[in-house]
Amino acid sequence: MSPVMIETNAIADIRATITENRLISSDISIITLECPEIAAAAKPGNFVNIKVSESTQPLLRRPFSIHNVRGSAIDIMVKSIGSGTAIFSNSVAGTSMMVLGPLGNSFNTSGQNFDTAILLSGGVGTAPMLFLERALALDQKTVINLVGGRTKEDLIAPGLTNLMFATDDGSAGFRGNVVELLESVLPTLETKGGLKVFACGPNPMLKALAGCCRQHHIPCELSLESVMGCGIGICYGCSVEINTPDGSTRTLLLCKEGPVIDAELFVL
Known part of the structure; x- marks a missing residue:
């Protein structure tokens, strides 16, 4: 069983300015933030923790996967599902907010044990995939994107290539998950x-x-989703149980030893 991938980045907590807010569906936006320090250190799979308001409402920061890095800026995919994400989604260019990152570990895109990568995502799980696809391309890997949703309206794949879709109702692509x-x-x-x-x-x-x-004995890495209050291992809000080599389980904090884990560690 592969160990949990642990990695340390140069973490910055900086005031970043929104330069663009682009709506790509009725409730999903791509928001671009100018933050050179984070952009320079980011790797596919990393996330940032953003304080979306200057007030205490909401009190906690919100975690977001890094969707892409473009020069000194990062793109964040945001789905408006609550008060915090609604504030962020409605923010206009010129708005500034505190951004902590890059946080967590990253996908392992290197190595000689594979030449074809399947990127499999559901819903807003496509958030880290553009950054990942571009890194895999640099490593000269062939990339296939499999994207799923309940209906065709739930399919989100901005910028992704070599796509295959699945919908539960068969309204687009393969019928099924x-x-x-x-x-x-x-x-x-x-x-x-x-x-x-x-x-x-x-x-x-x-x-x-x-x-x-x-x-099928296929190596697989999973990026897990969790509530994260601090993003640096203090609040223990993102603890999950994983398998260990001796057959028992242990607790890890996704913000420190994740969000990416080997699929062999996932408790079924």
Whole structure:
């Protein structure tokens, strides 16, 4: 069983300015923040913790995957689902806010044990995938994106290439969930140097994917979602149970030893 991937970045807590807020669906935006220190240190899979308001409402910062890095700026994909994300989603260019990051570990895109990468995501789980795809391309890996949603309106894939879709109702692409789509395409894949899966999305999807990859002996990394108050291991709000090599379980903090973990560690 592979160990948890742990990595230390140069973490900055800086005041960043929004330079663009682009609506890509009825409730999802791509927000660009000018923050050179974070952009320079960021790796695919890292996240930032953002204080979306100068007031105490909301009190806690909100965690967001880094969607992309463009020069000295980072892009964040935001879905408006509560008071904090609504404030962030409605922020206009010129607004500044405190941004802590880059936080957490990152996907492992290097290595000679695979030449084809499947990026599997559901809903806003596509948030870290553009940054990841571009890093894999630099490592000369072939990338296939599998994106799932309940209906075609739930499919989110800005900037991603080589796409295959799955919808529960069959309104776009494969009829079924995205893990079932993976099962259907595995027999058709021809890889000379091996296959690896990278995923982000809701926990039930990740649980099904972890089981699938174990069954087919495919290496897989999962980016888990959790409530994170501090982002630096103080509040213990992001604790999860993982498997250990001796068959027991232990607790880790996603903000410190995640959010990316080996799928072998995921408790099914």
